[in-house]
Amino acid sequence: MNSPVLEAHLSLAERLFLTLRGEIVEGCIAAGSKISEPELARRFNASRGSLREALMRLESLGLLERRVNVGARVVELSERGLLELYEVREALEGMACRLAAKARSEEDLVALRKMLAGHEQQEELQAGKAYFQPEGDFDFHFRIVQASKNELLIDTLCNRLYYRVRMYRYQLGMASPRAQRAFREHSHIIEAIEAGDGELAELLMRRHIRASRQNIENKLR
Amino acid sequence: MNSPVLEAHLSLAERLFLTLRGEIVEGCIAAGSKISEPELARRFNASRGSLREALMRLESLGLLERRVNVGARVVELSERGLLELYEVREALEGMACRLAAKARSEEDLVALRKMLAGHEQQEELQAGKAYFQPEGDFDFHFRIVQASKNELLIDTLCNRLYYRVRMYRYQLGMASPRAQRAFREHSHIIEAIEAGDGELAELLMRRHIRASRQNIENKLR
DNA sequence: GCGCCACATATTGTCAACAATCTTCAGGGC
DNA sequence: GCCCTGAAGATTGTTGACAATATGTGGCGC
Numbered sequence: 001m002n003s004p005v006l007e008a009h010l011s012l013a014e015r016l017f018l019t020l021r022g023e024i025v026e027g028c029i030a031a032g033s034k035i036s037e038p039e040l041a042r043r044f045n046a047s048r049g050s051l052r053e054a055l056m057r058l059e060s061l062g063l064l065e066r067r068v069n070v071g072a073r074v075v076e077l078s079e080r081g082l083l084e085l086y087e088v089r090e091a092l093e094g095m096a097c098r099l100a101a102k103a104r105s106e107e108d109l110v111a112l113r114k115m116l117a118g119h120e121q122q123e124e125l126q127a128g129k130a131y132f133q134p135e136g137d138f139d140f141h142f143r144i145v146q147a148s149k150n151e152l153l154i155d156t157l158c159n160r161l162y163y164r165v166r167m168y169r170y171q172l173g174m175a176s177p178r179a180q181r182a183f184r185e186h187s188h189i190i191e192a193i194e195a196g197d198g199e200l201a202e203l204l205m206r207r208h209i210r211a212s213r214q215n216i217e218n219k220l221r
Numbered sequence: 222m223n224s225p226v227l228e229a230h231l232s233l234a235e236r237l238f239l240t241l242r243g244e245i246v247e248g249c250i251a252a253g254s255k256i257s258e259p260e261l262a263r264r265f266n267a268s269r270g271s272l273r274e275a276l277m278r279l280e281s282l283g284l285l286e287r288r289v290n291v292g293a294r295v296v297e298l299s300e301r302g303l304l305e306l307y308e309v310r311e312a313l314e315g316m317a318c319r320l321a322a323k324a325r326s327e328e329d330l331v332a333l334r335k336m337l338a339g340h341e342q343q344e345e346l347q348a349g350k351a352y353f354q355p356e357g358d359f360d361f362h363f364r365i366v367q368a369s370k371n372e373l374l375i376d377t378l379c380n381r382l383y384y385r386v387r388m389y390r391y392q393l394g395m396a397s398p399r400a401q402r403a404f405r406e407h408s409h410i411i412e413a414i415e416a417g418d419g420e421l422a423e424l425l426m427r428r429h430i431r432a433s434r435q436n437i438e439n440k441l442r
Numbered sequence: 443g444c445g446c447c448a449c450a451t452a453t454t455g456t457c458a459a460c461a462a463t464c465t466t467c468a469g470g471g472c
Numbered sequence: 473g474c475c476c477t478g479a480a481g482a483t484t485g486t487t488g489a490c491a492a493t494a495t496g497t498g499g500c501g502c
Binding site for chain 1: 230231232235270273274277278281283289290302305306308309311312313315316320371372373374376377
């Protein structure tokens with residue numbers, strides 16, 4: 001796995017933060033459950049101080065909620081929360097497309113094309129079963145956002161919202177049943193960016209995310 | 222001033238956070254300057270632990286940048302940063318308008334109309350000099366965002382981005398020279414929301430923010 | 443004169459103990 | 473039987489001291 005948790009130059013608090021973030025996202029620490037500072041500190045052989053720093057960072061990510069003199073709880077997952085997430089993504093990733101089309105860095109265009117070609121090779125996608133995208137650098141949405149060159153936008157989406165998206169994906173287990181269609185939509189978005197048509201790229205991305213959201217809404221009923 | 226800093230039920234760390242946030246926004250602590258933990262702790266008669274908690278919260282607001290074993294610095298203000306802020310606002314507040322038009326709560330509509338009527342009374346606005354909006358509940362953008370009813374959107378804008386906006390406003394001292402025009406734009410946006418026309422409301426808000434941004438761009442050259 | 447290395451200083455990261463607050467549960471009163 | 477009161481227990485908030493790391497300065501070699 002080569003987890004970043006092992007990197008030595010990180011502070012203890014940061015390693016705790018990364019570990020706990022993973023466990024919350026994947027559901028090892030259940031959504032809605034209470035966090036006991038002394039218990040977790042013992043588990044990681046760390047002091048409460050370092051652990052508290054990690055908890056505060058998790059709070060600012062929106063992964064847990066703290067109340068003074070009461071303590072921390074992992075956030076609850078709700079249909080409403082998921083819908084809100086998609087509404088915000090629609091706005092921000094739409095803008096990311098518009099900006100990426102305006103910036104049109106040759107480097108990013110090459111990377112986007114390459115990524116798409118890689119996805120096309122996947123046998124799962126060809127079979128129409130799933131459209132698996134390894135998290136991180138190779139994820140379509142992640143790369144588009146990076147290409148926007150807007151640091152604030154990148155930080156908001158990649159370092160804040162995407163962890164919540166991943167949390168919903170893991171725990172509500174939503175494999176995309178729109179595999180081939182989603183892939184085609186991705187292609188069209190990249191084409192619009194290549195053409196420098198920011199308006200179209202934004203429109204397509206917003207429609208793409210809205211379709212995802214409606215798909216989930218239908219599934220939840 | 223009746224500062225919230227005096228509230229007793231808040232933790233010490235939270236009061237430090239609120240105080241420091243104000244000083245950074247208003248420039249009492251200069252942009253780009255280094256933060257000395259021992260110095261600040263002495264100044265507030267607090268321990269470094271509590272102060273560090275406040276600093277971490279400021280970091281998650283994007284007002285401070287911390288590096289391990291080096292310390293914290295107040296963020297630099299840059300033209301690029303300001304532009305990025307406006308691009309993100311355009312996307313998010315546009316969406317907020319769309320959602321507010323969809324929700325159309327009678328309570329919010331009344332409040333919006335009332336606020337606008339209040340603004341119209343201002344003599345500065347009538348003289349075409351300035352369009353002053355007290356921060357917080359009576360600010361136009363703040364109220365629109367609240368009316369979106371999307372908690373994630375509200376949190377992102379009101380508890381995160383707006384402090385950076387205020388920081389730029391204070392320190393680059395940008396009083397709107399578009400006073401009467403901005404007021405008219407606000408009116409039209411509210412009309413669109415009242416009519417339940419989310420698409421139009423979004424379009425008008427995006428155009429409104431883009432005009433603000435271009436106005437600032439011109440001023441900075 | 444310029445650049446590199448070692449040391450001293452100051453700052454940050456981490457820890458364990460103390461104080462304040464909330465929660466729980468038992469007892470008594472109505 | 474139900475609700476309120478109050479003390480015990482546990483949890484969180486806060487503090488000051490110790491350890492690890494970076495910064496700045498002086499001296500040495502080239």
